[in-house]
Amino acid sequence: MTTINDVAQAAGVSPATVSRVFNGGRVTAERAERVRRAAAELGFAPNRVARSLRMQRSSVIGLLIPDIENPFFTALARGVEDAAQRTGLPVVLCNTDENVDKERRYLHIAVAEQMAGVIMAAASRSRTDLSALEGRRIPVVAVDRRLRGAEVDAVLMDNEEGSEAATAHLLARGYRRIACITGPQGASTSQERLAGYRRAIQDFLDDDPGTAAQDVDLLRDYTRHADFKVEGGRRAMADLLAAPQRPDAVFAANNLMAVGALQAVHEAGLESPQIGVLSFGEVPWAPLVRPSLTTVQLPSYDLGWTAANLLLDRIAGKRDPLRTVVLRSSLLVRESTAGPTTGHRSRAAGRRQ
Amino acid sequence: MTTINDVAQAAGVSPATVSRVFNGGRVTAERAERVRRAAAELGFAPNRVARSLRMQRSSVIGLLIPDIENPFFTALARGVEDAAQRTGLPVVLCNTDENVDKERRYLHIAVAEQMAGVIMAAASRSRTDLSALEGRRIPVVAVDRRLRGAEVDAVLMDNEEGSEAATAHLLARGYRRIACITGPQGASTSQERLAGYRRAIQDFLDDDPGTAAQDVDLLRDYTRHADFKVEGGRRAMADLLAAPQRPDAVFAANNLMAVGALQAVHEAGLESPQIGVLSFGEVPWAPLVRPSLTTVQLPSYDLGWTAANLLLDRIAGKRDPLRTVVLRSSLLVRESTAGPTTGHRSRAAGRRQ
DNA sequence: CTGAAAGCGCTAACAA
DNA sequence: TTGTTAGCGCTTTCAG
Numbered sequence: 001m002t003t004i005n006d007v008a009q010a011a012g013v014s015p016a017t018v019s020r021v022f023n024g025g026r027v028t029a030e031r032a033e034r035v036r037r038a039a040a041e042l043g044f045a046p047n048r049v050a051r052s053l054r055m056q057r058s059s060v061i062g063l064l065i066p067d068i069e070n071p072f073f074t075a076l077a078r079g080v081e082d083a084a085q086r087t088g089l090p091v092v093l094c095n096t097d098e099n100v101d102k103e104r105r106y107l108h109i110a111v112a113e114q115m116a117g118v119i120m121a122a123a124s125r126s127r128t129d130l131s132a133l134e135g136r137r138i139p140v141v142a143v144d145r146r147l148r149g150a151e152v153d154a155v156l157m158d159n160e161e162g163s164e165a166a167t168a169h170l171l172a173r174g175y176r177r178i179a180c181i182t183g184p185q186g187a188s189t190s191q192e193r194l195a196g197y198r199r200a201i202q203d204f205l206d207d208d209p210g211t212a213a214q215d216v217d218l219l220r221d222y223t224r225h226a227d228f229k230v231e232g233g234r235r236a237m238a239d240l241l242a243a244p245q246r247p248d249a250v251f252a253a254n255n256l257m258a259v260g261a262l263q264a265v266h267e268a269g270l271e272s273p274q275i276g277v278l279s280f281g282e283v284p285w286a287p288l289v290r291p292s293l294t295t296v297q298l299p300s301y302d303l304g305w306t307a308a309n310l311l312l313d314r315i316a317g318k319r320d321p322l323r324t325v326v327l328r329s330s331l332l333v334r335e336s337t338a339g340p341t342t343g344h345r346s347r348a349a350g351r352r353q
Numbered sequence: 354m355t356t357i358n359d360v361a362q363a364a365g366v367s368p369a370t371v372s373r374v375f376n377g378g379r380v381t382a383e384r385a386e387r388v389r390r391a392a393a394e395l396g397f398a399p400n401r402v403a404r405s406l407r408m409q410r411s412s413v414i415g416l417l418i419p420d421i422e423n424p425f426f427t428a429l430a431r432g433v434e435d436a437a438q439r440t441g442l443p444v445v446l447c448n449t450d451e452n453v454d455k456e457r458r459y460l461h462i463a464v465a466e467q468m469a470g471v472i473m474a475a476a477s478r479s480r481t482d483l484s485a486l487e488g489r490r491i492p493v494v495a496v497d498r499r500l501r502g503a504e505v506d507a508v509l510m511d512n513e514e515g516s517e518a519a520t521a522h523l524l525a526r527g528y529r530r531i532a533c534i535t536g537p538q539g540a541s542t543s544q545e546r547l548a549g550y551r552r553a554i555q556d557f558l559d560d561d562p563g564t565a566a567q568d569v570d571l572l573r574d575y576t577r578h579a580d581f582k583v584e585g586g587r588r589a590m591a592d593l594l595a596a597p598q599r600p601d602a603v604f605a606a607n608n609l610m611a612v613g614a615l616q617a618v619h620e621a622g623l624e625s626p627q628i629g630v631l632s633f634g635e636v637p638w639a640p641l642v643r644p645s646l647t648t649v650q651l652p653s654y655d656l657g658w659t660a661a662n663l664l665l666d667r668i669a670g671k672r673d674p675l676r677t678v679v680l681r682s683s684l685l686v687r688e689s690t691a692g693p694t695t696g697h698r699s700r701a702a703g704r705r706q
Numbered sequence: 707c708t709g710a711a712a713g714c715g716c717t718a719a720c721a722a
Numbered sequence: 723t724t725g726t727t728a729g730c731g732c733t734t735t736c737a738g
Contacts, residue, residue: 014709048465050731052402074422093446112401290643367725403715
């Protein structure tokens with residue numbers, strides 16, 4: 001393996017000079033040129049491990065996400081990667097599986113590898129422990145999910161507003177027994193999306209006391225906690241549909257659970273928009289699903305991009321006060337929430353063989 | 354930061370002994386216990402960077418894939434991760450974007466970081482250059498795609514057989530003008546899937562010379578090369594549908610291009626199975642797409658799992674001869690290939706407003 | 707602007 | 723079994 005010393009010898013300079021050439025130190029043009037030529041001839045590539053040891057900091061950033069198979073997080077990862085690319089920092093992607101233990105192991109590795117910084121969508125709001133990183137002054141940016149009490153920058157989205165708008169849309173379309181399948185208790189996103197759903201319903205009742213009596217079903221407990229996965233969404237929806245007074249619409253707090261809910265709807269021999277289905281987060285190729293799925297569009301890529309830029313600032317030593325950036329979502333109305341009585345019912349029935 | 358020396362001092366032993374405790378060297382139980390207690394008290398965690406420098410090899414494995422947003426590759430990545438997990442080796446995921454330059458940069462990083470090994474689905478069969486890794490004796494396993502002339506283990510699947518079976522199925526269902534949208538020229542998977550498609554058609558003509566005359570259309574050039582992405586598939590299909598004698602079925606050589614092809618079919622006011630659509634590779638939530646999509650099921654997770662185990666063997670020093678493992682695919686027939694004359698045509702027409 | 711020298715934290719001979 | 727010692731390849735004072 002050719003080292004900095006080999007290059008130094010070949011170029012007739014000291015190792016220190018070679019190092020300076022590769023790190024933007026002051027070197028006369030002529031010597032720098034000699035060094036570069038020698039390096040090229042010898043096929044020299046700086047050893048990043050040695051560099052990291054000496055600098056007490058490596059040149060990778062860690063990205064911890066809870067589910068690599070969820071397109072929301074892969075889009076977010078692309079955002080991170082594209083932003084990091086511009087500075088040449090590689091991104092190490094770690095899949096925590098919504099599992100606090102696995103997450104902790106990865107965080108320890110981040111410390112032991114002396115990573116330059118970490119971006120994380122935490123597995124748990126309160127149980128995720130960043131103390132190891134804080135001790136080593138490794139900058140962290142929380143993305144998508146909040147972190148309790150951690151002194152870190154955060155890039156989030158308007159979960160509550162998005163959910164509220166989604167639920168209000170369902171109400172406006174005439175659905176009255178609206179269920180909510182939200183995520184695990186520990187995640188901030190679960191709580192916020194549930195809160196938005198509740199607020200929309202509460203506002204509806206408040207605004208129009210006249211209808212409150214007949215809309216008492218809205219207060220019924222149609223809330224389920226699942227795990228942000230397809231199968232969990234399916235089970236939750238099956239459970240909801242088995243209730244004596246079954247819901248006429250469902251708001252799923254993430255894309256995968258919406259897919260599961262759709263499956264359960266089909267399995268029950270029902271169809272949307274008779275049963276309204278609304279997904280918080282785009283389902284890939286949602287346009288191909290029939291009837292097409294109404295979704296809240298999330299800024300997944302931008303979340304990653306923004307988080308990476310915040311982190312890069314911190315790595316570069318910027319000492320601004322901590323920031324929390326909130327990006328906006330938007331509702332994309334398609335067919336699955338057309339309303340409970342749009343006549344699709346009979347057509348749908350006729351189509352089933 | 355607490356180092357091995359701090360622990361040694363606290364436990365009243367030498368640094369070498371501490372190192373041995375953490376690396377399975379021979380140490381008397383009593384002293385080992387003392388070391389462990391001291392380490393725990395001091396919150397010591399071995400510095401992996403220093404370790405890597407000393408050992409001339411780090412403890413991460415690199416996984417290079419061409420498209421992190423393709424569920425095929427994320428499933429593969431999970432397989433790799435699950436296998437690696439058991440040995441505690443973290444996996445660094447690098448997205449090459451089907452781009453040989455980006456891929457080359459990541460390969461250089463793999464060398465400079467002295468990675469323990471690399472698993473890669475190469476961006477190009479011939480232009481991907483592994484010489485840098487070979488020089489440093491970093492073991493490599495090719496997964497999903499072949500590598501020209503590289504001395505590496507490989508884990509592939511039966512692309513040609515799978516495509517042949519898929520195309521034969523389309524023929525058996527009565528489609529006669531079958532198009533093929535395959536991937537970029539450089540990828541081995543593109544070539545093999547195209548070859549399987551061609552062989553199925555050739556065999557069909559050979560087997561039944563009587564029909565050959567009327568089935569001359571089968572020889573027409575219905576082949577397109579796209580980029581394994583949704584938009585590429587859409588354009589290719591739109592182009593095919595614009596031909597004077599348009600195809601009555603399409604075999605898409607990967608999942609994303611199949612999605613694009615479906616879009617193009619819809620945009621042309623057509624519908625499958627009137628136009629048969631068959632995807633090489635599962636589309637996530639294909640069951641939700643109406644009509645449901647016939648697909649070749651690929652062993653994506655197992656590809657990753659198997660590749661990781663091969664690599665771990667090499668990292669552990671196993672010196673067996675090079676192996677190529679081929680995993681099998683299977684055809685899952687759904688509605689999109691029911692045949693050109695199943696009566697869906699009129700129903701579909703009736704449903705369009 | 708340049709070079710000499712020290713040392714980041716760890717492991718692996720070697721000697722005891 | 724244990725300790726001593728010598729680096730792994732790099733960056734960074736400090737002198738010159």
